[in-house]
Amino acid sequence: MSKNVLIIEGDGIGVEIIAAAEKVLKAVNEIDNLNLTFDTAMLGGRAYDQYGKPYPDDTQTKARAADAILFGALGGPQWDGKTERHLRPEAGLLDIRSDLGLFANLRPAVAFEQLVAASPLKPELVGGLDIMIVRELTGGIYFGQPRGIRTLENGEKQGFNTDVYKESEIRRIAKVAFEAAQKRNKRVCSVDKANVLEVTVLWREVMEEVAKGYPDVELSHMYVDNAAMQLVINPKQFDVLVTGNLFGDILSDEASMITGSIGMLPSASLDVNNKGFYEPCHGSAPDIAGQDIANPLATIMSAAMLLRYSIGAASSADRIQAAVGRVLDAGLRTKDIYSDGMTLIGCEAMGQAVVDALTE
Ligand SMILES: NC(=O)c1ccc[n+]([C@@H]2O[C@H](COP(=O)([O-])OP(=O)(O)OC[C@H]3O[C@@H](n4cnc5c(N)ncnc54)[C@H](O)[C@@H]3O)[C@@H](O)[C@H]2O)c1
Numbered sequence: 633m634s635k636n637v638l639i640i641e642g643d644g645i646g647v648e649i650i651a652a653a654e655k656v657l658k659a660v661n662e663i664d665n666l667n668l669t670f671d672t673a674m675l676g677g678r679a680y681d682q683y684g685k686p687y688p689d690d691t692q693t694k695a696r697a698a699d700a701i702l703f704g705a706l707g708g709p710q711w712d713g714k715t716e717r718h719l720r721p722e723a724g725l726l727d728i729r730s731d732l733g734l735f736a737n738l739r740p741a742v743a744f745e746q747l748v749a750a751s752p753l754k755p756e757l758v759g760g761l762d763i764m765i766v767r768e769l770t771g772g773i774y775f776g777q778p779r780g781i782r783t784l785e786n787g788e789k790q791g792f793n794t795d796v797y798k799e800s801e802i803r804r805i806a807k808v809a810f811e812a813a814q815k816r817n818k819r820v821c822s823v824d825k826a827n828v829l830e831v832t833v834l835w836r837e838v839m840e841e842v843a844k845g846y847p848d849v850e851l852s853h854m855y856v857d858n859a860a861m862q863l864v865i866n867p868k869q870f871d872v873l874v875t876g877n878l879f880g881d882i883l884s885d886e887a888s889m890i891t892g893s894i895g896m897l898p899s900a901s902l903d904v905n906n907k908g909f910y911e912p913c914h915g916s917a918p919d920i921a922g923q924d925i926a927n928p929l930a931t932i933m934s935a936a937m938l939l940r941y942s943i944g945a946a947s948s949a950d951r952i953q954a955a956v957g958r959v960l961d962a963g964l965r966t967k968d969i970y971s972d973g974m975t976l977i978g979c980e981a982m983g984q985a986v987v988d989a990l991t992e
């Protein structure tokens with residue numbers, strides 16, 4: 633039976649990086665006879681301009697029906713502050729994550745040996761780095777109620793959000809982390825702020841409880857401020873790092889730079905049945921949009937994750953990963969990962985180079 637992939641560009645560089653990744657995915661579909669069918673939809677700022685909301689009904693219908701979704705990025709200064717909060721491009725992304733129940737966000741930070749020189753950290757700290765960040769994606773302070781901006785009795789305004797996690801939400805993300813660790817180096821580090829925030833006191837308790845079901849996996853805990861520092865001084869100490877929505881957002885951007893560029897970090901957001909939404913961890917990069925200089929590799933590797941997790945085509949995913957490796961071996965680099973002696977190419981050429989390397 634054929635499986636359907638919904639492709640969504642979004643805004644800014646989303647258009648360019650999706651064009652490159654779509655080419656790669658369609659080429660692999662042909663080469664490996666995957667029998668995938670494709671459709672397109674809109675999400676974010678341009679979707680708002682066209683349909684009056686960032687997660688249009690048409691997109692919702694298609695997204696619910698699809699087996700997997702490949703997404704670029706959204707947002708941009710033209711929509712900042714001009715629309716109500718729930719109509720901003722970013723709200724579209726939060727809505728689709730929540731609507732599809734995409735609670736498990738996997739963000740692998742893997743350093744390619746060829747790019748060790750592009751990292752701001754010393755090569756010995758980066759070489760061989762392979763961390764899996766497991767970020768809870770549909771709860772926490774991103775979605776907690778009440779939230780808003782209110783006016784106090786003295787006329788002063790006050791902004792407020794609520795950080796909430798139920799035991800069941802913590803338990804299911806914990807299981808994802810422990811199961812990921814079982815297939816890796818069998819270590820989970822849970823990141824919280826249990827010295828200050830009650831919501832993470834419960835987080836820690838539930839992590840301990842779930843750990844009992846995985847005696848082969850070692851659980852440790854770390855406060856988020858320390859984790860931010862440890863990622864810089866000794867990133868290779870981590871195997872699987874599990875954390876809540878906000879801390880995961882921040883730590884994954886930090887981890888991406890350790891690998892050389894935010895343009896190298898893919899992600900998978902999964903529901904309970906492994907239906908998935910696949911996107912790079914970075915944003916729409918308005919500062920470089922339309923210039924054909926964005927790095928499409930995070931999106932291309934997100935397409936590989938799509939094949940692995942939602943289509944069950946692990947060897948096709950490996951084919952894409954190997955092609956990315958060969959392109960880097962050949963010295964081809966977009967601007968963000970460029971170093972002396974390498975060949976500078978644009979986004980489109982990088983996509984084509986990966987396509988060409990698929991069958992080498
Ligand atoms: N998942 C998403 O769609 C997503 C994620 C983060 C931010 N955003 C949105 O994107 C917009 C811009 O946000 P920002 O500037 O804080 O973050 P950003 O990730 O878009 O950009 C941060 C920096 O990284 C660079 N960068 C990002 N991706 C790159 C790539 N593939 N190749 C080369 N360089 C790249 C950008 O040029 C910029 O200098 C905002 O509207 C924000 O809300 C969207």
Ligand SMILES: CC(C)[C@H](C(=O)O)[C@@H](O)C(=O)O
Nearest residue numbers: 707722723725726881913915
């Ligand atoms: C754009 C924004 C809503 C989003 C988030 O905060 O989750 C982004 O930063 C991400 O990491 O995917």
Ligand SMILES: [Mg+2]
Nearest residue numbers: 881882885913
């Ligand atoms: Mg982010």
